[in-house]
Amino acid sequence: MVIRPVPSRRQAIADDLRHQITTGHLKAGERLPSEAQLATRYTVSTPTLRSALALLQGEGLVEKIHGSGNFVRHPLRRITYIGGAGAPTAWTAFSAPLRMTARTTNIEGHSHLSTLLNVPPRTPLTEVLFTTHEGKTPHSLAHIYVPRDLAPTGHPAVSFLPEQIAVSLADLRPPLAEVQERITARLPTQEEATALRISTSLAIISLTRVATDTTGRVVEAALLVLPGDRADALFTTRLMTEERSSKE
The missing domain is CATH 1.10.10.10 (Winged helix-like DNA-binding domain superfamily/Winged helix DNA-binding domain)
Incomplete structure (x- = not known):
C-alpha cells in the first residue's frame, strides 16, 4: 500500500x-x-x-x-534577451518589441558603479532606468549607466529613447572592442519585486553588461532584471569557418 x-x-x-x-x-x-x-x-x-x-x-x-x-494574471509573452558576439545594445536586445518608459538621472558614481565603469569615485554619470511593459504589466527593468559626457543632450531628461542614447554613444566614442555579459540567477530585492509586481520568491535573471571601446574606456554598464517566468537569455557565437577555409 x-x-x-x-x-x-x-x-x-x-x-x-x-x-x-x-x-x-x-x-x-x-x-x-x-x-x-x-x-x-x-x-x-x-x-x-x-x-x-x-x-x-x-x-x-x-x-x-x-x-x-x-x-x-494575463498570460505574459516570453521574450528572449539576445546576447553574445555582435549583440545589439542592452536595451534593444530583445526578441520582441515592448512598450518602454525611461527615467534619466544625473548621479555621481558610488563604489560599485565606479568599479564597474572603472572610473574614480564620484565621477559624473548619467543613469537611465528603462522599464518595459506588456500592456499595463511591467515586464523587465534595465539600469543603464554611461559617463556624463556620452549622454544625449538637447532633450528633456525624461524623453530619452534607446535609439537616442545609441546614436549619441556611436557619435561620441570610438568603436566598441569588447562586451562582457555576466548572468546570475537570484531572488529579486523587495524594490525589484514591487516595480515588476512579482513575488519575492520568483527567481529572476540578473544580467550585467559592460561595454568597452577600443581605447580601453568603459562606455556603458547595464544592469538588467528579467523575471524568470517571462524571459530567456540566448548567447550565440558565430564561427567564421568559411573565411578561415578561404585563407588557408
Whole structure:
C-alpha cells in the first residue's frame, strides 16, 4: 500500500485556486476576493492564505497589486534577451518589441558603479532606468549607466529613447572592442519585486553588461532584471569557418 502525504493547507488552497484559474472559473484580469474573505472561506489564518497566494504569484498565475488586491494574471509573452558576439545594445536586445518608459538621472558614481565603469569615485554619470511593459504589466527593468559626457543632450531628461542614447554613444566614442555579459540567477530585492509586481520568491535573471571601446574606456554598464517566468537569455557565437577555409 502506497501512503501519499496529505497536502498542507497552503498547498491545498493553492491547488484549488490554480484549478479555478486553469479551468476558466477565475478569468484573466479578474480580482480575487480579499485576503480576509479567502482566509474565512478556507478557514485558515491570513498568513497561511498569503503563503498560498505566494505560490501562485511565483508561478505567474496571480499578480498582487499593492493597494488594489490580487488579480488573475494575463498570460505574459516570453521574450528572449539576445546576447553574445555582435549583440545589439542592452536595451534593444530583445526578441520582441515592448512598450518602454525611461527615467534619466544625473548621479555621481558610488563604489560599485565606479568599479564597474572603472572610473574614480564620484565621477559624473548619467543613469537611465528603462522599464518595459506588456500592456499595463511591467515586464523587465534595465539600469543603464554611461559617463556624463556620452549622454544625449538637447532633450528633456525624461524623453530619452534607446535609439537616442545609441546614436549619441556611436557619435561620441570610438568603436566598441569588447562586451562582457555576466548572468546570475537570484531572488529579486523587495524594490525589484514591487516595480515588476512579482513575488519575492520568483527567481529572476540578473544580467550585467559592460561595454568597452577600443581605447580601453568603459562606455556603458547595464544592469538588467528579467523575471524568470517571462524571459530567456540566448548567447550565440558565430564561427567564421568559411573565411578561415578561404585563407588557408
